Amino acid sequence: MAPQYKLTYFDIRGLAETIRYLFKYGEIEFEDVRIKHENWPPLKDSTPFGVLPILEHNGKVVGQSIAIARYLGRKVKLAGENEWENLEIDAVVDTLNDMKSKLSAIFAEKDEAKKKVLIEAVKKDTFSFYLPRLEAIVKKNKGYFALGRLTWADFYFATVSPAYDLVTGEDILASYPNLKSVREKVNALPAIKKWIEVRPKTDF
Amino acid sequence: MAPQYKLTYFDIRGLAETIRYLFKYGEIEFEDVRIKHENWPPLKDSTPFGVLPILEHNGKVVGQSIAIARYLGRKVKLAGENEWENLEIDAVVDTLNDMKSKLSAIFAEKDEAKKKVLIEAVKKDTFSFYLPRLEAIVKKNKGYFALGRLTWADFYFATVSPAYDLVTGEDILASYPNLKSVREKVNALPAIKKWIEVRPKTDF
Known part of the structure; x- marks a missing residue:
């Protein structure tokens, strides 16, 4: 039987990797479609809002990577047992997303000198603000985000946090052992460990 | 009995108004705490991530306005009947939030000439891209977002969309009757109509 889910994204980990991790963890088959950048322009207009990833299921199409991750997190039992617990997960995911959104200017900057200035600003204003607070949350939650x-918040962090090192060229979590251990724990789960071994090798 | 929920925000509608609408719609009592800007700096460090709104309930505190709205949306039966339906709601809310995030540079710009340039760019690149697509979604969904x-996606739009007019000084939804009707329908619900009459009068 063909997989009931079709995930379409570029041939990178990026915004789709949380989703792929959750499919693998839950042993849910999915079609992992990877569009080459040169093939994207003609396809763009056929997507709901001109962006990827999109997920197709039962003839329906949705976008928004975090919304898709939440859906799968619930499906594979990595969600809360009541709505307040789900709120606690959602709130920490949105906070991680707020932090990540502050890195996008660095990705976009092509001038190396300007990029360095932006990186220093992000280290000083963003990482040094958020990371100690997130570290305390993980410590309080016995090594998890909620x-x-x-929960799927840990999956989100494990797949998103490599971007911190990628944009800065540093081991940003070096002084945050609890945060680092979340990523290691998720990546050591048997299904995820196996996925990391076999997934397409891409730069980010 | 004291209300079981305490919502803390500034004395504006802003990011808290979706939450207030949902409390009112569900006839759930809440303490509507409104911090004056001059009283904010000493309070800031006592919040989880230095931002408002925050919601307190049963001795716990969470932030993130959309996560809180989702929690209440489910509580007051404005959510989906299964997880795919909830994904459809979440995806459209995150898309509305993507669009809104592109307005923030206008809010931040103090120079009037530069602000005008930003407004024209947002009208051309953001509104003219998103609004026809959102209009088609609402039309397809019989006058609702999902x-x-x-659903609570309609509540989110009703409370967030006034910002489009505020930043541009124009009736941005004038050529989008379906979008406009969503806002009107939500604001005409008896509990919301009453809330609009009695709520504190603020500029935004």
Whole structure:
């Protein structure tokens, strides 16, 4: 039987990797479609808002990577047991997303000198503000981002946090052992470990 | 009995108004705490990430306005009946939020000439891209943003869309009757109509 889910994104980890991790963790088959950049312009207009990833299921199409991750997190039992617990997960994910959005100017900057200035500003204003607070949250939650146990928020962090090192060229989590351990724990889950071994090798 | 929820924000509609609408719609009592800007600096460090709104309930505190709105949307039965339906709601809310995030540079710009340039760019690149697509979604969904019926996505749009006019000084939805009607329908709900009459009068 053909997979019931079709995920379309570029041939990178990027915004789709949380989704791929959740499919793998839940042993849900999916079609992992990877569009080459040169093939994207003619396809763009056929997507709901001209952006990827999109997920197709039962003849329906949706976008928005975090919304898709939440859906799968619930499906594979990495969500809360009541709505307040789900709110705790959602709030920390949106905070991680707020932090990540402050890195986008660095990705966009092509001038190396200007990029260096932006990186220093992000280290000083963004990382040094958010990371100690997030580290304290993980410590309080017994090594996880919410509920004192593994949730899809940890999957989100494990797949998004490599961008911190990528934009700065540094080991940004070096002084945050609890945060680092979240990523290591997720990546050591048998299904994820196996996925990391076999997934397409891409730069980010 | 004291309300079981305490919402803390500034004395504006802003990011908290979706939440207030949902409390009112569901007839859930809440303490509507409004911090004056001059009293904010000493309070800032006591919040999880130095930002408002925050919601307190049963001795716990969470931030993130959209996450809180989702929680309340489910509580007051303005959510989906299964997880795919919830994904459809979440995806359109995140798309509205993507569009809104492109307005923030206008809010921040103090120079009137530069502000005008930014407004024209937003009209050309953002509104003219998103609004026709959103208009088509609402038309397809029988006058709502998702599921062919009233959901918390409509509440989000009703409370967020006045910002489009505020930043541009124009009636941005004038040529989008379906979008305009979503706002009107939400604002005409008896509990919301009453809230609009009695709520504190603020500029935005």
